[in-house]
Amino acid sequence: MTTLTKPAAQAAPPDSGKKSRFGIRRIGDLKIALLFIFPAMIGFVLFFLVPTIRGIYLSFTEYSILGDPTWIGLKNYTAIFTDDLFWNAMGVTVQYVALNIGFQTVIAIGLALLMHRVAKSTFIRGALLLPFLVANVIVALLWFWMLDYQLGIVNEIINWLGLPRIAFFGSEQWAIPTIAFVNVWRHMGYTALLVFAGLQSIPHHVYEVANLDGASPTRTFWSITMPLLRPVLVLVLVVTVIGSFQVFDTVAVTTGGGPVNASRVIQMYIYQRAFGESDFGYASALSVILFIILALVAFIQMKFLKGNETDLD
Incomplete structure (x- = not known):
């Protein structure tokens, strides 16, 4: 008689939630890179990006430090x-x-x-x-x-x-x-x-x-x-x-x-x-x-x- 054997059990997929021996879940390289870049990005946004955007806006205004900006369009550029x-x-x-x-x-x-x-x-x-x-x-x-x-x-x-x-x-x-x-x-x-x-x-x-x-x-x-x-x-x-x-x-x-x-x-x-x-x-x-x-x-x-x-x- 031919004996029927059960197919070999497939290996269970690795647990994607497995922790390292230090108990810390593995983080992708991208997340680690973003973690290191984050402090520099804060400085870039606060001291470069935001002042640049505000400077572009002010270039279309008449503005002195004693008053509020007044929109004048392209008058500053034509005057230049x-x-x-x-x-x-x-x-x-x-x-x-x-x-x-x-x-x-x-x-x-x-x-x-x-x-x-x-x-x-x-x-x-x-x-x-x-x-x-x-x-x-x-x-x-x-x-x-x-x-x-x-x-x-x-x-x-x-x-x-x-x-x-x-x-x-x-x-x-x-x-x-x-x-x-x-x-x-x-x-x-x-x-x-x-x-x-x-x-x-x-x-x-x-x-x-x-x-x-x-x-x-x-x-x-x-x-x-x-x-x-x-x-x-x-x-x-x-x-x-x-x-x-x-x-x-x-x-x-x-x-x-x-x-x-x-x-x-x-x-x-x-x-x-x-x-x-x-x-x-x-x-x-x-x-x-x-x-x-x-x-x-x-x-x-x-x-x-x-x-x-x-x-x-």
């Missing part, structure tokens, strides 16, 4: 395009950005190459970053005293050499170049560190092949280093350009926007309209215009410089 001080501030800001980004990027690439090939000491690499660790206001005051027309050590040296003293912060010709120089000195170490990190990601065997082919150091730099460094350089340019358009503290501490309007950058103009003239609606409109300009500049940089692409294949 006929505001000579706004265009002057934008021109001064663009001049500053060109000087600051041009010199800062070139010097940072040079420092990064020196750190990569010559300066192997961690102490020396860290020393290059020290100016960035000092508060920007302190750096501005330090250079303000050093470049003082009467008592500054720089002008004392210039006078000792028999040359005429220079009003670095008091001259319409020298104000913006001097401010740009101060910020280049402060930020070039940090920018060089970012570029240096990009150099570290380039495979060494690429340089070995170029060396075997007899490529000169100059040819290697322009044909290998710069193309492979492009994504990092684009990131550096986007960050530094946005930061340069927002320069304020160095100008506020040293020149206050003067002499005349020679160093009144756009952030200083926004501050003066808001807290000097109590015209918060117009200042908010200026801020929205600046935000749009920075968004367009960042988009153009990423689009045409191909910052999201890499040659490391």
